[in-house]
Amino acid sequence: MIAGLKHKVAAAVACMTATGMAFADADLDRAMKDPGNWASQAGDEYNQRYSALDQINAGNVDKLQVAWTFSTGVLRGHEGSPLVIGDMMYIHSPFPNNVYAVDLNTQQIVWKHTPKQDSAVIAQMCCDTVNRGLAYGDGKVFLQRADSVLEALDAKTGKVVWQATNGDPKLGAVNTNAPHVFGDKIITGISGGEWGVRGYISAYNIKDGKMAWRGYSVGPDAEMLIDPAKTMTWADGKMQAVGKDSSLSTWKGDQWKIGGGTTWGWYSYDRAENLLYYGTGNPSTWNPTQRPGDNKWSMSIWARDLDTGAVKWVYQMTPHDEWDFDGINEMILADIDVKGQKRKTLVHFDRNGFGYTLDRVSGELLVAEKYDPVVNWATHVDMKTGRPQVVAQYSTEHNGEDVNSKGICPAALGTKDQQPAAFHPKTGLFYVPTNHVCMDYEPFEVEYTAGQPYVGATLAMYPAPNSHGGMGNFIAWDAGAGKIVWSKPEQFSVWSGALTTAGDVIFYGTLEGYLKAVNLKDGKELWKFKTPSGIIGNVFTYLHKGKQYVGVYSGIGGWAGIGMAAGLEKDSDGLGAVGGYRDLQKFTNLGGSLTVFAIP
Amino acid sequence: MERGFILRIASLAVAVAAPMAALAGGDKPLYTVEDGNKVDPATYNGFKVWRAAACDRCHGPNQEGMVGPSLIDSLKVLTRDEFNQVLTDGRMAKGMPAWNTNKKVMDNLDDLYAYLKGRSDGAITSAKVKKMK
Structure with a gap:
């Protein structure tokens, strides 16, 4: 009876969805086609974070109550979300x-x-000991451990089926990202941009854990799996081949060997194109003066063939980073109208404060606009060259080493960090949890020592001056036009992944610990509940015994964590640090729990 | 080499004239500070080590704590030996690295201590310091 209901929905969805490629994982496909499950971190391969469930809707969401809770037993930042497959939840x-x-x-x-x-x-992890969650496929649950070991666990017993070592933690190559199952591969990245780790993305076979391919972010063409004649990029208003040594020629000497470009975000996959999408992080060090050149392909959006890793196209958003604007945020795939034309797009909200819309098949740049009006480090992105037009006053390289560049917006944690946005197919809009924080940034000379921090800048962050005084906004974004549709101010950064549902409700968490439900149409708050700790996890939903549940982890931490407050410059109090992160301590404490809600 | 020699002489001169100096035992000042942010070369070196090792990522740009504890508070409690031991061996479970493989930190523990103690004592009033002229 219960199973019957789930299967009925599953069958209906399955009929609408074309069968995937030959090597797709049938087990995961089955699980994902049933909207009663939450079988992958985004609920799908497109990173849309949209659920077709509609029992909880704008009319009844105010009746939500806690159904059950679970303590993870760990008091640290809780990112990502559990998975639900059938009657089992994986936490x-x-x-x-x-x-x-x-x-x-x-x-x-x-x-x-x-x-x-x-x-x-623990000491090698830059911004708290977070983990962004598990993946499921082939009857296995996949865990990407902090120490870089990728584990496949039998979903029924928890027994380790295979292990693969993905990096050397002694050199700072650790992991925080969720692994992602696409087709017959499990994809995982690497962290350590602040340890001079040369970033890469790796594909392992889900059956046996054997590495299928690895593509580096920087360095020689062959090691990046870039074909100089076939890999395309946006230049002079059209797609062009990247040419020979497209990365090497943008670094001084062999600095690329410790050049960063790590890959710890959320990945997506387009079956029809068989393309994997993800972003690369900051070049190492944070002191731009020490690493002249564009530092390709750090800070870039990538499209790789899932089977071979071959790069179809790549686009660098922030050449020669001077602010730590990692490009790792999620790539959301959606078919939307762009300037009156239906396009297969990739939409990305970058740390640098620009919302990018690209043609995900060709790599063509369609839209690049600020998704927070306070962004000031660049005036705009030149649509012909694809390059941001940097403002000298906020250029930490222009101002030089040991000079404190003040008032840069956004701060290094970006207008958005990893907290993923959501898409709603009915409105065609994106719902984005954002930071509204600016910074002072002082780069200094730093020497590289293997396995030691390689940072090279001191930062102070504070709420965006001359604004609403809060440190976050939750916005609706039109990615076809590059415009904010509505914006709801928040006292703190919204560091929680959003969820959209067919019930026309959007959910997100806040650093004070509220889970909030807002109206799809205008962002009006419909309901909120205070969970035990600040929320930096992602909201998810599922059906059990025919009933819809919504859940979220609470457990403050991460870069936006409670202690950040204490780090604020005393002299920035006047800019509004009072009422900033410092106040967070009045609202919440460390935690580690899952709270699940339902309408009784 | 030559530059280091000149600086050492200069620092002696300043130490004599400095309005604020904390004694490390005996007559040798632990640190010397003027106007809250101009410090003797050894203490300045401590600041540089603090920056290079990126201690601010956990302890905050003003040593007031973040993911890691406030060093303004900790340096009021830790003995000098405990300070050395925590730096050398770390507090792994809490995320404090063992710095024993980092030559820059290990060779400059005295300077780092002087800088942080000066911050903790309130004698050095801003995290960023300059070298005394």
Whole structure:
């Protein structure tokens, strides 16, 4: 009866969806086609974070109540979300990355996986010991541990089926990202841009954990899997081949070897094109004077063939980064109207404050506009060259080493960090959790020592001056026009992944710990509930016994974590630091729990 | 080499004239500070080590704490030996690295301590310091 309902919905969806490519994972496909499941971190391969469930809707969401809760036993930043496949929920924790399989019928822990990791890895993690969640496929649950070990666990027993070592944590190559199953591969990235790690993305076979390919972000063409004649990029108003040594020629000497470009965001996949999409992070170090050149292909959007890793196109958003504007944020795939034309697009909200819309098949740049009006480091993106037009006053290179460049917007944590946005097919709009924070940035000379921090700048961050005084906004964005449709101010950065539903409700969490439901149409608040700790996790939804549930992790931490307040410059109090992150301590404390809601 | 020598002489001269100096035991000042932000060369070197090791990522740009504890508070409690031991061996479970493989930190523990103690004592009034002229 219960299963019947889930299957009926599944069958209806399956009929609408064309069968995927030959190597698709049938198990995951089945699971994802049933909207009663939450089978991948974004709920789909497109990163849309949209659920077809509509029992909870704008008319009844104010009746939501807590159905059950679960403590992960870890008091650190909780990012990502659990997965739900059938009657089983898979819950993860920050370091030491414990995994629990919970039977939704009994809420009993069916199995528990407690990896033994060297605690030295904690110190190698730049911004709290977060983990962005698990992946599912082929009857396995995949865990990307902090120490870079990728594990495949039997979904029924939790037994380790295979392990792969993805990096060397002694050199700072650690992991925070969720692995993603696309086709018969599991894709994972690497962190460590602040340790001089040369970034890469890797594909492992889901069956046996053997590496299928690895593509570096910087360096020789062959190691990036770039074909100088075939890999395309946007230049002079059209797509052109990148040419020979497109990365090497943009670095001084062999600096690319410690050049960064790490890959710790959320990835997406277009089956029809068989293309994998993701972004690369900052070039190392944060002191731009020390690494002349465009530092390609750090800070870039990539499209790679899933089977071979070959790069079809690549676009650099922030050449020669001077602000730590990592380009790793999620790539959302959606077919939307752009200037009156239906396009297969990729939409990306970059740390640098620009919302980018590209043709995801060709790589053509369609739209690049500010999604927070306070963004000031560049006047605009030149649509012909694709390059941001940098304002000298806010150029930390122009101002030089040991000079404090003040009032740069956004701050290094970006107009948005990793917290993923959501898309709603009915409105064709994107719903974006954002930061409204500016910074002072002082670069200084730094030497590279293997396995040691390689940062090279001191930062102070504070709420955007001359604005509403808060440090965040939750906005609706028209990616075809490059315009904000509505914007809801928040006291703190919105560091929680949004969820849109067919019930015309949007959910997101706040750093004070509220889970909020807002109206799809205008962002009006319909309901909120204070969870035990600040929310930096992503909202998810599922059906169990025919009933819709909504859940979210709470557990403050991450870069936006509670302690940031104390780091604010005393002299920035006048700019509004009072009422900034410092106040967060009045609202919440460390935590580590899952709260699940339903209408009784 | 030559430059270092001149600086050492200069620092001696300043130490004598400085309005604020904390004693490390004996008569040698632990640090010397003028106008809250001009410090002797050794303390300035401590600041440079603090920056190079990116301690601010956890302890905050003003040492007031972030993911890691406030060093303004900690340096009021830690003995000198404890300071060395925490730096050398770390506090792994809490995320404090063992710096024993980082030569720059290990060779300059005295200077780093002087800088942080000066901040903790309130004698050095801003995290960013300059070298005394």
